[in-house]
Amino acid sequence: MDLVSELRRHLAWAEEEEDVLLVTRPPPPPPPRAMPRAPAGQPAPPVPARTAPARAPVAAPAAAKEVGTAPARAIRKLSELPKVERLREEDRRPLDEIRRSLGECTRCKLCSGRKNVVFGVGNPRAELVFVGEGPGEDEDAQGIPFVGAAGQLLTKMIEAMGLKRDDVYICNVVKCRPPGNRTPELDEIAACDPFLRAQLASVQPKVMVGLGKTAVQALLRQEVSITQARGTWREYAGVPLMPTFHPAYLLRNPAAKKDVWEDLKKVMKLMGKEPKRP
Ligand code: SF4
Numbered sequence: 001m002d003l004v005s006e007l008r009r010h011l012a013w014a015e016e017e018e019d020v021l022l023v024t025r026p027p028p029p030p031p032p033r034a035m036p037r038a039p040a041g042q043p044a045p046p047v048p049a050r051t052a053p054a055r056a057p058v059a060a061p062a063a064a065k066e067v068g069t070a071p072a073r074a075i076r077k078l079s080e081l082p083k084v085e086r087l088r089e090e091d092r093r094p095l096d097e098i099r100r101s102l103g104e105c106t107r108c109k110l111c112s113g114r115k116n117v118v119f120g121v122g123n124p125r126a127e128l129v130f131v132g133e134g135p136g137e138d139e140d141a142q143g144i145p146f147v148g149a150a151g152q153l154l155t156k157m158i159e160a161m162g163l164k165r166d167d168v169y170i171c172n173v174v175k176c177r178p179p180g181n182r183t184p185e186l187d188e189i190a191a192c193d194p195f196l197r198a199q200l201a202s203v204q205p206k207v208m209v210g211l212g213k214t215a216v217q218a219l220l221r222q223e224v225s226i227t228q229a230r231g232t233w234r235e236y237a238g239v240p241l242m243p244t245f246h247p248a249y250l251l252r253n254p255a256a257k258k259d260v261w262e263d264l265k266k267v268m269k270l271m272g273k274e275p276k277r278p
Helices: 002-022 061-067 095-102 137-142 149-160 186-203 213-220 247-252 254-271
Strands: 120-122 128-132 169-172 207-211 234-236 239-244
Touching: 095 186, 128 186, 128 213, 137 149, 149 247, 149 254, 169 186, 186 213, 207 213, 207 234, 207 254, 213 234, 213 239, 239 254, 247 254
Parallel strands: 128 169, 128 207, 207 239
Antiparallel strands: 120 169, 234 239
16 A cells, blocks of 8 residues: 555656646755555545646735736736826835835746846936836846937936936836837736836826827827827826827937927926926
8 A cells, every 4th residue: 555655646746847847947845755644444545736836937926916906917908908096195105115026027028138127217206207118228238217319318308498317207118128129018018017107106296208109108098199199288197298209219300309399398387497498
């Protein structure tokens, strides 16, 4: 009977080993040596079932619970993103705490190609927040949003508004660089959305600027033509949102700078500030 018990135990172990090898994870600890023995004349007790290891790379459960209300799910359209609730004072949490919750995030496939998680930068109590699409090569290398050529142009735009870069808060819809600077996909936007929401709830801006089509669409949960939407006031969670062109677009189309400047003047007017440039 001992032989039968030993054989069953070995088969159960072998099945698990095969499972473990398939997911290339370290093997679980060896099974206990002492196996239950059956009383004489009775069948051997069954070998207890063991739980198979998880297959997908996921973040620590505690971190996921802290910010995300639910695991990211597959979505097919922007309207399936979670409804945007108003930003409430009681939802305010320190930005560094939110950053810690994000950790070395593996919640979407963008984690595989990034060098750094690019969280956000600027004044944690900024009245004005700029939201872009995602990090590019320079941002990925430095871990800071909008530091490449487009970022330098954004800095000039901010200064033309009579502000310093440190006065505002700057972040992106996704915190990891999409390969080849492609547009972030819906599942990636959905996975990162709780952290964007948490950042905005932390800063509680008075005004927001959406930079480019992807950012504006993600904030509004709907498809938009950025050419038509720019310059027209929208709303995110009760905060006025001004859609405008992305600085990277302006590098390719300098003639559109005057349109962006008109949009930024509307932002300054709402904030009761005089632009530096006429
Ligand atoms: S893009 Fe956001 S959700 Fe995806 S891995 Fe990076 S931090 Fe995590």
